[in-house]
Amino acid sequence: MSQNSRAEDIEAAAAAWFERREWSEWDAAAEKELEAWLSESTAHRVAFVRLQAAWERAERLKALGAGNPLGQVPTRSSLGFAPEYTAIQESEAAPIARAPVRERAWSGRLKWPLSGASLAAALMLVAWYQSGARWQSYGTPLGTIAPVALADGSRITLDSNTRIEVALDRDQRRVRLDQGAALFDVAKDPARPLVVEVANKRVTAVGTEFSVRRDLDEMTVLVKEGRVRIEGNRRLAHADATELEAGGEASTYGRAIALKRLGLDEVDRALSWHEGYLEFHETPLPQVVAEFNRYSGPKIEIDDPRLNSIRIGGRFRCTDANAFLSLLEQGFPVAVTRDGNHVGLHRR
Numbered sequence: 013m014s015q016n017s018r019a020e021d022i023e024a025a026a027a028a029w030f031e032r033r034e035w036s037e038w039d040a041a042a043e044k045e046l047e048a049w050l051s052e053s054t055a056h057r058v059a060f061v062r063l064q065a066a067w068e069r070a071e072r073l074k075a076l077g078a079g080n081p082l083g084q085v086p087t088r089s090s091l092g093f094a095p096e097y098t099a100i101q102e103s104e105a106a107p108i109a110r111a112p113v114r115e116r117a118w119s120g121r122l123k124w125p126l127s128g129a130s131l132a133a134a135l136m137l138v139a140w141y142q143s144g145a146r147w148q149s150y151g152t153p154l155g156t157i158a159p160v161a162l163a164d165g166s167r168i169t170l171d172s173n174t175r176i177e178v179a180l181d182r183d184q185r186r187v188r189l190d191q192g193a194a195l196f197d198v199a200k201d202p203a204r205p206l207v208v209e210v211a212n213k214r215v216t217a218v219g220t221e222f223s224v225r226r227d228l229d230e231m232t233v234l235v236k237e238g239r240v241r242i243e244g245n246r247r248l249a250h251a252d253a254t255e256l257e258a259g260g261e262a263s264t265y266g267r268a269i270a271l272k273r274l275g276l277d278e279v280d281r282a283l284s285w286h287e288g289y290l291e292f293h294e295t296p297l298p299q300v301v302a303e304f305n306r307y308s309g310p311k312i313e314i315d316d317p318r319l320n321s322i323r324i325g326g327r328f329r330c331t332d333a334n335a336f337l338s339l340l341e342q343g344f345p346v347a348v349t350r351d352g353n354h355v356g357l358h359r360r
Contacts, residue, residue: 019291019327025049026059057343058326062335151175152192155307155331157288165199166206169286171225172307172330193225195286213264216241223283233262234279242269290328297322300336301357308333309353316359319346
């Protein structure tokens with residue numbers, strides 16, 4: 013059974029338990045059965061807590077909307093919500109896009125007549141300038157995931173707080189990942205490979221689906237479909253290429269590359285962010301906290317190292333850290349404190 017099928021079965025079971033508790037006869041025996049089911053797996057508790065939180069929000073919206081004329085949708089501000097980014101359309105650019113710039117820019121006006129030799133040199137300079145790749149910049153703010161459609165038919169999904177630069181020319185397609193993470197669905201063009209650059213490293217693909225995450229000058233690559241080549245650029249003395257196939261992960265450490273075989277199910281789980289979810293399977297709490305901090309403003313910090321041994325399983329919305337915090341309080345010996353932009357986790 014695939015991970016997606018298993019997650020759907022758990023969510024269906026959680027819905028059945030929730031419906032039974034809310035609208036059927038409920039007694040101590042039923043409560044005991046529910047607790048037994050919740051205790052079987054962290055994923056069970058996550059699904060049930062998330063469903064319960066969604067129901068409570070729906071009830072709150074119903075109460076806040078009382079008194080509005082029938083058929084009129086109240087504004088977000090009237091319901092007490094902060095503004096949020098509008099989801100972009102498939103054909104639109106990412107939320108933040110800067111004007112294209114040339115890789116080899118040349119400016120200035122001629123202020124005197126040119127001799128024959130000078131004219132020839134100037135024409136060569138203009139030709140060199142016009143052949144330079146034009147770079148288009150895209151980016152997403154914290155908490156926003158957005159697609160970018162390229163002219164060659166490729167698609168890039170930008171993760172939260174990500175910046176890239178893209179240049180398409182006749183020989184190759186280049187992407188600079190300045191920060192964050194991106195999922196690439198590359199249109200096949202053997203004569204014009206797509207190269208993703210991270211500091212002094214690069215990932216090359218012809219037609220495949222893979223992700224690259226940047227951490228300072230290092231990167232982690234996951235391949236969902238096809239194959240990619242990882243290597244250093246020409247500035248490195250050591251530039252041996254490493255092939256990575258579907259289901260594989262590669263992490264760089266200076267000039268070294270660590271390879272790991274994950275399998276397609278685990279790769280899908282790791283890439284669930286592009287659908288707006290974070291999915292965990294017996295994941296250490298510090299790693300889970302780090303993932304949520306990539307999407308939300310108030311940063312979560314573990315104030316007691318004894319909590320580091322807790323392992324989390326389940327599926328959450330990237331921007332719904334409250335459901336995750338609720339799970340910690342209900343299912344683990346964890347107390348959550350909030351102070352401005354700091355959320356602390358303590359052992360209780």
